[in-house]
Amino acid sequence: MNYLSFEPEDFALDAFFCRWVLEPDPETEAFWLDWLRNNPYKSKDIEMARQLVLLASSEDGVPPSSAAIDRMWEKIESGRQPKILPLGKAKFWMKLAAAVAFLIVAFGGYFYKKVRNQTYRTAYGESRRVLLPDGSLVTLNANSRLRISDDWGQPREREVWLTGEAFFYVSKMKRDGRPVKFTVHTQDLNIEVRGTQFNVNTRKDQTHVALSEGSVHLYLNEKGREKEIRMKPGDLVNFSSKSQKLSMCHVPDVSPVYSWKNNRWTLNDTSLEDITALIQETYGVTVTIADDSLRLKKVTGIVPTDDMEDLLDALESILPVTITRQQDDVTINTR
Known part of the structure; x- marks a missing residue:
């Protein structure tokens, strides 16, 4: 069952x-x-x-x-x-x-x-589960914000606005025998679904969407006209309104994209430079790589994220580096 x-x-x-x-x-x-x-x-x-x-x-x-x-x-x-x-x-x-x-x-x-006029926020280093009145579940990643539409519950649709990152488990809903759509608005595009599971990341002036289950319709403005993209499970889409560049690929398993929900990051040949950007976005600290030769060092594996100290210890055990922290300043140097 x-x-x-x-x-x-x-x-x-x-x-x-x-x-x-x-x-x-x-x-x-x-x-x-x-x-x-x-x-x-x-x-x-x-x-x-x-x-x-x-x-x-x-x-x-x-x-x-x-x-x-x-x-x-x-x-x-x-x-x-x-x-x-x-x-x-x-x-x-x-x-x-x-x-x-x-x-x-x-x-x-x-x-x-x-739920009207409701905005949910997470601080640095904090994640939060939000249960919406239609039974949909939203898991907010750190440093994120979700706003619910003022007319939530009206017959036409359910709307939310996202800044940051969140995983959506959208419940199917009908009014008068017709499906009620659920729309996630980001700065770059609109994501329309009826009932599905997907991850949305709006950091770095881009929107990344990873579809786990169901179907998703993306709508974006491209040179003055609206463009529709239909996603199927396993699809990854990345779009930047600044560069107007769109990329799309398909992978056998998208779960590593949203492993943050379970307080861990699944890294796959991820550069130390990209990891430091994640640390800054998630924990609100400043990370400095003292030795430029370390920036392209790759990491593959699963690291814990529920506590930043544990994360830094894990990186030290994987890479030939020494990591020091003084309040909100983190420095990474060659061991």
């Missing part, structure tokens, strides 16, 4: 999930606790799904209070059996369907209003 694509109502209508919430046993607890550890960004969806299930299992059909939900959760975590309706009864599933409709109507509008 691909639970990553589930919305709260999908979880709530899943028998295995309901069993965990209402009749926990070692099998369900082990699975769901491990799943949440691996997918922490889905915690809000899981919590809403739990409320749906608890609402359906209540005797009066009234949405449970926060205190009641917490008490129920404590019972589940301690292994004690809460008072429930048997999962096999049709009454339970009818109430659950009604609960799904109730919470979507009651809370859906609130979530869409809340």
Whole structure:
């Protein structure tokens, strides 16, 4: 079962999930606790799904209070059996369907209003996961900004503006039976999707797009006319509005492009000069290569990025260099 694509109502209508919430046993607890550890960004969806299930299992059909939900959760975590309706009864599933409709109507509008005029930012050395009200997940890299459109939730489309770098997991959405497009705007181009996974990097006055899954339509202005580029999984596109140069290639695996999501960089014959640029953009420090002969030294491998000191130590172990740091100044010299 691909639970990553589930919305709260999908979880709530899943028998295995309901069993965990209402009749926990070692099998369900082990699975769901491990799943949440691996997918922490889905915690809000899981919590809403739990409320749906608890609402359906209540005797009066009234949405449970926060205190009641917490008490129920404590019972589940301690292994004690809460008072429930048997999962096999049709009454339970009818109430659950009604609960799904109730919470979507009651809370859906609130979530869409809340996101208006919202801007998310990350500091140097910080990454952040942002769960949008349509279920889309955005992971912001360090020193990045994501702005949500003022009319988010209107029927025509979902729009965001990105500066920096982010990985998008876009949920499919329909209004009146029609797909609602999701558009990412950068300084160079517009990226239009319906439901897909892709990485966007807008640093160095350029926009890089790497498509992991689904399909993407890029729209850019080229000499006064709009040009469309259609991407398929594995495609990499780089465009600079300054030079008006476009490059596109296909690779078997694009995951190294967004390995930063997991606090690491996957380097493949990457020059030390390019690595120092990444360090400056990510951590906000000044990096000086004292010996020019080191600039073209290549690095292949995986290095940690959750802590800059660990990253610098890893580079020292790979290259014949000595790296010193004084506050925000980093110097790389020959060993």
